[in-house]
Amino acid sequence: MFILDIEASGLVDESYPIEIAWVSLDGSETFSTLINPESAGGWDHWDNYAETEIHGISRQHCCERGKDVVVVAQRVEKLLLGHPVFSDAPYQDQRWLSRLFESVGRSCPAVLMPIDQLVIRSRRGELNRRLSQINRPHRAVHDCMLLADVVRQVREGCI
Numbered sequence: 276m277f278i279l280d281i282e283a284s285g286l287v288d289e290s291y292p293i294e295i296a297w298v299s300l301d302g303s304e305t306f307s308t309l310i311n312p313e314s315a316g317g318w319d320h321w322d323n324y325a326e327t328e329i330h331g332i333s334r335q336h337c338c339e340r341g342k343d344v345v346v347v348a349q350r351v352e353k354l355l356l357g358h359p360v361f362s363d364a365p366y367q368d369q370r371w372l373s374r375l376f377e378s379v380g381r382s383c384p385a386v387l388m389p390i391d392q393l394v395i396r397s398r399r400g401e402l403n404r405r406l407s408q409i410n411r412p413h414r415a416v417h418d419c420m421l422l423a424d425v426v427r428q429v430r431e432g433c434i
Contacts, residue, residue: 276300277360278422279387280415281371282330284312285322291315291378292371293337294330295347296415297354298423300393306350307416311341315378330413348379355385362387363406363422393426402429 282294296307312318312334321334351372354360362368365387376383390406391399405425411418 276393277304277354277358278390278393278419278426279354279360279362279368280418280422281368282332282413282415283325283367283371284318284320284334285325287320287322289320290322290325290371291318291320291374293332293334293341294415295351295371295375296419297360298416298419300423300426302420302423302427305416305419306354308347308350309337309341310347310375311338311343313338314341314343314345318378332414344375344378348375348381351375352384355383360385360387361390361393363390365389390422390426394429398429398432402426405429 277297277299279295279297281292284290284293291312292310293312294307294309296305298305309332326333369383369387372383372387391402394402402425406422409421409425411421
């Protein structure tokens with residue numbers, strides 16, 4: 276089981292994914308990469324507020340250090356087809372995954388599941404309460420690690 280997180284160029288319809296990461300629930304596997312928006316074609320929108328106030332990632336940094344959308348889509352597809360994948364914001368992250376796969380002429384091969392499904396029903400309120408209290412750095416891999424840690428604590432009954 277994996278927890279996935281995506282950072283985007285902004286929050287409007289023209290936005291697109293710029294960073295993706297996932298962490299196995301037990302913490303043994305992690306993956307993180309920036310995505311080069313120039314490799315997608317047509318990914319031009321950039322929200323300066325998102326850059327300066329949310330994730331702190333510049334478009335130039337993504338272009339210089341990011342991987343090609345084809346490479347990222349292939350890696351994500353292997354994850355999605357081989358494992359259950361969860362997100363604390365499945366609607367938003369699914370939207371960014373769809374944009375990623377559309378950029379390579381494909382449809383997203385799987386649907387993300389809500390993170391609260393990782394704990395028994397009677398503990399979901401506690402999970403949601405704890406998730407609402409954590410301070411996230413809005414960098415994909417760090418957010419994934421924080422989310423996995425909270426899920427593990429709630430599953431183990433640690434409060």
